[in-house]
Amino acid sequence: MPDKTTNTNALDKIVSDARRHQDERAKTYRERALKLYPWVCGRCEREFTRANLPELTVHHRNHNHDDNPTDGSNWELLCLYCHDNEHQRQLEAHGQSSTGSAVSITSGATHNPFADLKGLLDKK
Secondary structure (H helix, E strand, C coil), rough: CCHHHHHHHHHHHHHHHHHHHHHHHHHHHHHHHHCCCCCCCCCCCCCCCCCCCCHHHEEEEECCCCCCCCCCCEEEEEEEEHHHHHHHHHHHCCCCCCCCEEECEEEEEEEECCHHHHHHHHHH
């Protein structure tokens, strides 16, 4: 039976490697996007300086983080708030909540408090 510490260490390494790879990939397209576009949020038009630049994110329009054309046509710069809002809208459009669980938009109420109202009124 494998040692629990060994499994934990292996999992920690996998997560660490994945995060490092994501950070390296993000640096390349982020740096290119910041050179291509003015430091302004594409939605709320908030302007950014070097002091608050970490709050400006690169959004992939087609939601594919591996689609990084050199002309930047799949990117737009969004502030943290607008970027979060964009992803929340995307989840809702696909019928999911922010937790990833399915949301039924078309389902109605299952209880009708007035179901027997006509019967009650007829008795009087």
